[in-house]
Amino acid sequence: MIDEAFISFREIVDKLLDIPGDFTDEENGVHSYIYEIEIGTPVELDISVDENGKVTIGSIPPMYRVDTSFLPSYHSVTIKAEKYTAPEHGE
Numbered sequence: 001m002i003d004e005a006f007i008s009f010r011e012i013v014d015k016l017l018d019i020p021g022d023f024t025d026e027e028n029g030v031h032s033y034i035y036e037i038e039i040g041t042p043v044e045l046d047i048s049v050d051e052n053g054k055v056t057i058g059s060i061p062p063m064y065r066v067d068t069s070f071l072p073s074y075h076s077v078t079i080k081a082e083k084y085t086a087p088e089h090g091e
Contacts, residue, residue: 006046006058017081036082042074
């Protein structure tokens with residue numbers, strides 16, 4: 001069972017990449033398009049294994065930094081996404 005402070009790793013990837021690809025301001029004639037995005041972030045992971053051996057990975061950005069004799073272990077994740085455009089007319 002994932003710690004309730006964490007969300008599934010799939011959800012965090014979905015949320016990081018949930019950026020509209022088009023930004024437009026018709027009134028001012030401005031158009032901006034995002035075709036590629038790369039995000040690097042530290043994350044805390046919560047890895048659990050249920051009684052059937054199913055592994056579940058939970059993840060959150062680091063919530064805080066506390067200086068203690070045993071510091072939490074952060075992992076670095078880089079996600080790169082590129083817009084796919086299907087070839088037209090058999091190209």
